[in-house]
Amino acid sequence: MSNISFVREKAIPQSPPPITESNSIRWIRQNLFSGWLNSLLTILSVYFIYICLRDFIPWAYGGIWTAGSIRECLDINPDVACFSVIGARWRQLLFGFYPSEEYWRPILTFILLFVSIAPILIPRFIKYFWFSLIYPGLAVWLLWGGSIWPVFSIYLALVFGALGFFIAKNQLRFSSGFSLLIGFVSVVVYFFFIAGPFITLFKYILPINLMFIESLQFGGFLLSMIVGFSGIAASFPIGILLALGRQSDLPLVKMICVGFIEFIRGVPLITLLFVASVLLNYFLPPGTSFDIIIRVIIMVTIFSAAYMAEVIRGGLAALPVGQHEASAALGLSYWQAQRLIIMPQALKISIPGIVNTFIGLFKDTTLVSIISLLDPVGLASLIRADQKWNGIYWELYVAIGLLFFVCCFGMSQYSQYLERKLKTDNS
Amino acid sequence: MKKSLFLSVAAIVGFTAGVAAAGTLDDTIARGHVKCGVSTGSPGFSGVDDSGKNVGFDVDYCRALAAAIFNDPMAVKFTPLSSSVRFTALASGEVDILARNTTWTYSRDTDLKQTFLGVTYYDGQGFMAKTSLGVSSTLELDGATICIQVGTTTELNLADYFKANGMTYEPLPTSDNAESKQQYLAGACDAYTTDASALHGTRINMENPDDHIVLPEIVSKEPLGPLVRHGDDQWADVGRWVLNALVIAEEKGITSANIDSFADSKDAEIHRLLGTGDDDMMAMMGMPKDGMYNAIKHVGNYGEIFERNLGATSGINIERGVNNSWTNGGILYSPPFR
Numbered sequence: 001m002s003n004i005s006f007v008r009e010k011a012i013p014q015s016p017p018p019i020t021e022s023n024s025i026r027w028i029r030q031n032l033f034s035g036w037l038n039s040l041l042t043i044l045s046v047y048f049i050y051i052c053l054r055d056f057i058p059w060a061y062g063g064i065w066t067a068g069s070i071r072e073c074l075d076i077n078p079d080v081a082c083f084s085v086i087g088a089r090w091r092q093l094l095f096g097f098y099p100s101e102e103y104w105r106p107i108l109t110f111i112l113l114f115v116s117i118a119p120i121l122i123p124r125f126i127k128y129f130w131f132s133l134i135y136p137g138l139a140v141w142l143l144w145g146g147s148i149w150p151v152f153s154i155y156l157a158l159v160f161g162a163l164g165f166f167i168a169k170n171q172l173r174f175s176s177g178f179s180l181l182i183g184f185v186s187v188v189v190y191f192f193f194i195a196g197p198f199i200t201l202f203k204y205i206l207p208i209n210l211m212f213i214e215s216l217q218f219g220g221f222l223l224s225m226i227v228g229f230s231g232i233a234a235s236f237p238i239g240i241l242l243a244l245g246r247q248s249d250l251p252l253v254k255m256i257c258v259g260f261i262e263f264i265r266g267v268p269l270i271t272l273l274f275v276a277s278v279l280l281n282y283f284l285p286p287g288t289s290f291d292i293i294i295r296v297i298i299m300v301t302i303f304s305a306a307y308m309a310e311v312i313r314g315g316l317a318a319l320p321v322g323q324h325e326a327s328a329a330l331g332l333s334y335w336q337a338q339r340l341i342i343m344p345q346a347l348k349i350s351i352p353g354i355v356n357t358f359i360g361l362f363k364d365t366t367l368v369s370i371i372s373l374l375d376p377v378g379l380a381s382l383i384r385a386d387q388k389w390n391g392i393y394w395e396l397y398v399a400i401g402l403l404f405f406v407c408c409f410g411m412s413q414y415s416q417y418l419e420r421k422l423k424t425d426n427s
Numbered sequence: 428m429k430k431s432l433f434l435s436v437a438a439i440v441g442f443t444a445g446v447a448a449a450g451t452l453d454d455t456i457a458r459g460h461v462k463c464g465v466s467t468g469s470p471g472f473s474g475v476d477d478s479g480k481n482v483g484f485d486v487d488y489c490r491a492l493a494a495a496i497f498n499d500p501m502a503v504k505f506t507p508l509s510s511s512v513r514f515t516a517l518a519s520g521e522v523d524i525l526a527r528n529t530t531w532t533y534s535r536d537t538d539l540k541q542t543f544l545g546v547t548y549y550d551g552q553g554f555m556a557k558t559s560l561g562v563s564s565t566l567e568l569d570g571a572t573i574c575i576q577v578g579t580t581t582e583l584n585l586a587d588y589f590k591a592n593g594m595t596y597e598p599l600p601t602s603d604n605a606e607s608k609q610q611y612l613a614g615a616c617d618a619y620t621t622d623a624s625a626l627h628g629t630r631i632n633m634e635n636p637d638d639h640i641v642l643p644e645i646v647s648k649e650p651l652g653p654l655v656r657h658g659d660d661q662w663a664d665v666g667r668w669v670l671n672a673l674v675i676a677e678e679k680g681i682t683s684a685n686i687d688s689f690a691d692s693k694d695a696e697i698h699r700l701l702g703t704g705d706d707d708m709m710a711m712m713g714m715p716k717d718g719m720y721n722a723i724k725h726v727g728n729y730g731e732i733f734e735r736n737l738g739a740t741s742g743i744n745i746e747r748g749v750n751n752s753w754t755n756g757g758i759l760y761s762p763p764f765r
Binding site: 069070071074078088089091092097214216274277278281282369370371372374378381382383384385386387388390391393 | 466467468469470471472473474475476477479482483504505506507508509511512515516518519520521605608628629631632633634741742743
């Protein structure tokens, strides 16, 4: 009997997986062709994408950038995009009619925007929070120009108000409510008696001036950014207050907040914009000019604050009641509890909704073209009013769409990063 | 107490503002520029060039006005106004004159409390059709499919016109001029209709302009002109007579180039107009004596403005047609300057 026993003395070398199980083919099999239905859907989808891009890619890729007018474009090749209009008008699409030698101001403002939000978003920069506070004033001065002192005096008014409040509360031992009133009165006193002479004096002894730019010269994406980001920045705190007010036990506060939210939410934004541009002119005395951009920012802010309030209320409602009780049991005051226990959790839950509102608000800024502000969409029709570019539609809208997409996609990606970082699933 | 303080401040602001609004011309002179409302974009009439400068037929009228008052055609602040806010912007004082291809109608003149200063451009509804259709007159469009913007007066005019001529048509509703054009080019309709001035501008920038024809018939009256608020006749006079001066200048052959050669003209009206004679006619309106001279010198006469913005040099190529001086077979006729 022969010995057929076999003992392998060393391990078989690893062989490559079967071709059908190699990485890319396996991935395709598992994800795209895992059954007849999925295979069919895959083929249909690929066909659909092909249909969409078949005409677009040659149209966009072969686009003409160097022609001087739509006529020249058509004479060169009528079947491709005439991006020359972007080349000729990109400054207007980005900055409106802002003087070109002053472009550094909006660009600097834009860069400083990121510097100013860093302390809010990144914990280790929180000690630079003071910059976030002075940024709005700085931005207004950089963008509109003129003397720095009127802007400065508004900050001074806030300092006066705070001073009045703390002196009344800490030195004179008044109640919080009464101290608040004193703070408010000191702001009013400041505006009526101190602000004027102060501005005149400092304009004389220390003139720090930038060229004044009228609101009429603002336009394009700059205008969208100003309205959008001011609205976002202002509507967030107002939204929080409204959400808290709606849950308040004080009937008057609750009624005002509910009334405000329901009224504003029940009205289309375009109506509010018309109020800003048309109706306010009738209410104000003739000759007073209340800047149209500021009017629009106010309207956009209250509109999105109402939505924001409901989003945050959703976050508040998701919190177990035990959180409120526990913070009360720890002896925290109402504001301490909100600041340390309730809001951090509620806001964390609300992040997707908040960013959703922000993105919606940012895109809604294109509505201002209806009240004759020249945002990118308004500029598109103004550009077509030049006979050189009369008849160009797609190229402009593709460019504008791309600008907005980059901004909105950026915001969305950032919110997802924030969600991952804060892990909102409570697990 | 605080409340009454606020109220009194508000009252003071209102009072001073009320005083300041005494006369628009005086306010304008004190301010140093004309506040002119223009369209948010209408080819040939109002737009911006690549460098961001306001250009157009309506824009040039405001520049002439500014040149007459300040001897500076750039002393204008242009506010672009959409059609929905234009009248309130004028009424509230945001602008002092509206040169925004606005049709002069009875109700706008009376009910909306505005004063039209005259007609700068006689527009009207026209039709564009493909040359291959082989029509040369709107009257041959019986039974045609026509692209029409919904909710506009053009829609009603179209119905009236076809009914009056015993013809039928198939309407294809669109939302704006852009959509009309796309539908028309795609062959969804045989012809499309809107204001004739817009048709010309659109046609020139089509792929092959010669494949399309703007039919000669004009089926509605759209007299476009500048307007001001009711109740300030002095300001209205200034605006009206600057427009008239531009028309008279063309009639007399005065252009921005040759205006200085009229200094020793035999025509007394020219001297009255340009302020080169002894009479200071412009003082009657509270304007500088050489106001009209400056307007024509800086901006040109009516014909030059037309040619620059709507005529052959503009690329839009609109024929003068009725918008010509009465001496050249048009209907532009200014009252005498005396």
